[in-house]
Amino acid sequence: MAPGMEPILSVEELAVSFSMYDRGLRKADLAVIRSLSLDVRPGEVLGVIGSSGSGKSLLAHAIMGILPPNATVRGEVLYRGEPLTEARLRGLRGREIAFIPQSVDYLDPLMRVGRQVVGTFGTRAAQEAIFERYRLGAGVARMYPFQLSGGMARRVLFATAAVGGDVKLVVADEPTPGLGPDLAAKMMKHFREFADAGAGVLLITHDVDLALGYADRIAVFYAGATVEIATAAEFAAGGAALRHPYSRAFSDALPQNRFLPIPGSQPYAGSLPEGCPFAARCPERTEACLAGDVPMRDLRGGKVRCVHAA
Amino acid sequence: MATRRGILFVILRMLLLLFAVSVLSFVLVAMAPIDPLVAYVGPSSTLSEEAKEEIVEHWGLSDPLPARYLAWAGNILRGDFGDSITYQRPVADVIRERFLLSFVLMMLAWGLSGVLGFFLGIASGIRGGSVFDRAVKVFCLVLQSAPAFWIGLLVLSFFAVRLGWFPIGMAVPMGKLAADVTVADRIHHLVLPVLTLTVVSIGKITLYTRQKLVETMGSDFILFARARGETQGQIIRRHAIRNIALPAVTVQFASFSELFGGMTLAETVFAWPGVGSAMTAAALNGDVPLLLGTALIGALFVFFGNLIANVLYGVLDPRVREGGGYA
Numbered sequence: 106m107a108p109g110m111e112p113i114l115s116v117e118e119l120a121v122s123f124s125m126y127d128r129g130l131r132k133a134d135l136a137v138i139r140s141l142s143l144d145v146r147p148g149e150v151l152g153v154i155g156s157s158g159s160g161k162s163l164l165a166h167a168i169m170g171i172l173p174p175n176a177t178v179r180g181e182v183l184y185r186g187e188p189l190t191e192a193r194l195r196g197l198r199g200r201e202i203a204f205i206p207q208s209v210d211y212l213d214p215l216m217r218v219g220r221q222v223v224g225t226f227g228t229r230a231a232q233e234a235i236f237e238r239y240r241l242g243a244g245v246a247r248m249y250p251f252q253l254s255g256g257m258a259r260r261v262l263f264a265t266a267a268v269g270g271d272v273k274l275v276v277a278d279e280p281t282p283g284l285g286p287d288l289a290a291k292m293m294k295h296f297r298e299f300a301d302a303g304a305g306v307l308l309i310t311h312d313v314d315l316a317l318g319y320a321d322r323i324a325v326f327y328a329g330a331t332v333e334i335a336t337a338a339e340f341a342a343g344g345a346a347l348r349h350p351y352s353r354a355f356s357d358a359l360p361q362n363r364f365l366p367i368p369g370s371q372p373y374a375g376s377l378p379e380g381c382p383f384a385a386r387c388p389e390r391t392e393a394c395l396a397g398d399v400p401m402r403d404l405r406g407g408k409v410r411c412v413h414a415a
Numbered sequence: 416m417a418t419r420r421g422i423l424f425v426i427l428r429m430l431l432l433l434f435a436v437s438v439l440s441f442v443l444v445a446m447a448p449i450d451p452l453v454a455y456v457g458p459s460s461t462l463s464e465e466a467k468e469e470i471v472e473h474w475g476l477s478d479p480l481p482a483r484y485l486a487w488a489g490n491i492l493r494g495d496f497g498d499s500i501t502y503q504r505p506v507a508d509v510i511r512e513r514f515l516l517s518f519v520l521m522m523l524a525w526g527l528s529g530v531l532g533f534f535l536g537i538a539s540g541i542r543g544g545s546v547f548d549r550a551v552k553v554f555c556l557v558l559q560s561a562p563a564f565w566i567g568l569l570v571l572s573f574f575a576v577r578l579g580w581f582p583i584g585m586a587v588p589m590g591k592l593a594a595d596v597t598v599a600d601r602i603h604h605l606v607l608p609v610l611t612l613t614v615v616s617i618g619k620i621t622l623y624t625r626q627k628l629v630e631t632m633g634s635d636f637i638l639f640a641r642a643r644g645e646t647q648g649q650i651i652r653r654h655a656i657r658n659i660a661l662p663a664v665t666v667q668f669a670s671f672s673e674l675f676g677g678m679t680l681a682e683t684v685f686a687w688p689g690v691g692s693a694m695t696a697a698a699l700n701g702d703v704p705l706l707l708g709t710a711l712i713g714a715l716f717v718f719f720g721n722l723i724a725n726v727l728y729g730v731l732d733p734r735v736r737e738g739g740g741y742a
Binding site for chain 2: 166169170171195196197198199200203204206208210211212213214215216224225226249251252265
C-alpha cells in the first residue's frame with residue numbers, strides 16, 4: 106500500500122436511519138449506523154470486522170445504493186475523489202464497482218448460471234474465461250443455482266464481480282460463511298487477485314482470522330460507528346499496538362491471544378447512547394467520553410475514535 | 416419421476432375422483448325432492464296409478480339406492496348416459512354437441528383473462544402502493560365478489576340493450592339457416608359471453624400476479640441484480656417475469672373450477688347453447704340423467720386443468736425437472 110495514493114473509496118461519517126411506524130401511525134427514525142468512516146486504497150484489501158448488528162452489511166448496501174426505500178443516508182461517500190451520487194452509481198455498478206453477496210440466494214433461481222454471470226455488461230467469452238480461471242467446469246454455466254455446491258456457488262458469485270472487466274472496487278459482504286478453512290482461504294486468494302490487479306477490496310466479514318491473514322488493514326465497527334482503523338499486523342499483535350479500548354478488548358478476546366471476554370453487550374440500534382458508544386463497557390471511561398460525538402482522528406498511522414487514545 | 420408409474424398413478428387418481436363425484440352427485444340427486452316419474456310424464460299427467468307403478472317397476476325406482484347406483488354406473492361404463500328429459504335425446508349426444516361451444520367460450524375467456532390479468536398484475540405490482548395499484552386492487556376485489564350472472568346482466572344491458580352493438584344471446588342469429596351462418600356471425604355472438612367470463616375470471620390472476628411480483632421484487636436476487644447495474648426494466652424483464660410466470664400459469668390452470676362455474680352462469684344469462692345452460696335447464700326440469708352427465712363432465716374438465724398445472728410445473732421449473740442434478 107503506497108502512502109499518499111488517492112483512495113478509491115472514502116466514506117466520511119456515514120449515517121443510516123430507517124423511518125418506521127412506531128405505535129400506530131407515528132413515524133420514528135431508527136438510527137442504525139451513526140458514524141462510519143473508512144477509506145479503501147487501490148491495491149489493498151480493507152477488512153471490516155465487528156459483531157452482528159454493528160452495521161457492517163448496511164455499509165455495503167449503502168455503498169451499492171440498494172438500501173430499502175425507507176432508509177435515509179447522511180454523510181459522504183466519495184468514489185475516486187468525487188461524491189458517489191445516485192446517478193453516478195447507476196453508471197458504475199456492475200462495471201467498476203462490483204458487489205459480492207453472502208449466498209447463492211442472491212442468484213436468480215430460474216436463470217442458468219452462465220447467463221447470469223454474463224449479466225447485462227459481460228460477454229459470453231469473458232464469462233468462459235473467468236469460469237476457467239476459477240476452475241468452474243464447462244457444465245457449470247448450464248446449471249441452475251440450486252445445483253451448485255457451496256464452493257461452486259461462491260466462485261460463481263466471484264465470477265459475477267470479475268466479468269465486468271474493469272473492476273476498481275469490490276464490496277464483499279460476508280463472502281465466506283459456511284465454507285471450510287481450505288475453501289475460505291482459496292476465496293481469500295481470489296480477493297488478493299483483485300487487489301493485486303489494482304482494485305480496492307472492501308471485505309466485510311465475521312471471520313477475524315481470515316481478515317487478519319489476507320487483509321492489509323482492518324476497520325473495527327462497534328454499534329454503528331468505526332472505532333479504529335489499524336494494520337492487520339497491529340490488530341494481530343493487539344494490546345499496546347492498538348488505539349481503541351474496544352479493539353484491544355476484541356483482540357484480547359481472540360482464542361490465539363488471551364481469550365478474554367469483556368462484560369456487557371453492544372447497545373442496540375435505536376438506543377445508541379450520547380457520546381462514545383463503547384463508554385458503558387470501557388474501563389477507561391471518564392466524563393469526557395459522554396460529552397458528545399467523538400470525532401475520528403489520525404493517530405500513529407492509523408485512525409481512532411476515542412478521546413483518550415494516545 | 417418414473418414416467419410409467421406416474422401416468423398409472425394419474426389415471427388411478429382420475430378414476431377415484433370420477434367414482435367419488437358420481438357417488439356424491441347420485442346420492443344428492445336421490446335425496447333431492449325430484450320425482451323422476453313426475454319429471455318424465457309431467458305434473459298433470461292422466462296416467463293411471465297402475466301404469467305409473469309399472470313404469471316405476473320398469474325403471475327400478477323402488478330398488479335400494481346402491482342397486483340403482485350400480486345400474487346407472489354400469490350403463491355409464493358402457494357409454495350409455497341415459498336420455499335427457501329436457502331435450503328428448505341421449506345425454507351423451509346433448510353433451511357432445513354442446514361441449515364444443517362451452518369449450519370455445521371458456522378457452523377464449525381463460526386465455527384473455529390470463530394474459531390481460533398477468534400484465535395488469537405486473538403493471539400494478541411495479542407501482543406498489545400507488546393510486547393506480549390501489550385502484551386495480553379495488554377493481555379486482557369488486558369483480559371477485561360480484562356474482563357472474565350479475566356481471567353478465569350488466570354487460571348485457573349496456574352493450575346489447577343500451578348500445579345495441581351485440582346480440583342479446585344465443586350462439587348464432589335467430590331465424591338464420593345453419594348453412595348461412597358465417598364466422599363473423601359466430602364471433603359477433605361470442606363477444607359478450609367471452610367478455611363477461613373474462614371479467615369474472617380476471618380478478619384472481621391479477622391479484623395473484625401482483626402479490627407475487629411484490630414478493631419477488633423484495634427478494635435478494637433482485638437486490639443483487641440492481642447492485643450489478645441492471646435497470647428496473649431489465650430487472651423486470653430478466654428476473655421478475657421469469658419468476659412469476661410459472662406460478663401464474665399454474666394458478667390459471669388450477670382455476671378451471673371457477674371457470675366452469677362462471678361459464679354455467681354466463682351461458683344461462685346469454686342463452687348460450689353450451690353445457691352450462693343445459694346443466695341449468697336440467698336442474699330446473701328435474702332432468703336427472705342430464706344433470707348427472709354434466710356433473711361428470713365438469714369434474715373431468717377440472718381434473719384435467721389441475722393435471723396440466725402439475726405436469727407443467729414438472730416440465731417448466733428446472734428445480735423440479737432437473738431436481739437432484741449434479742450437486
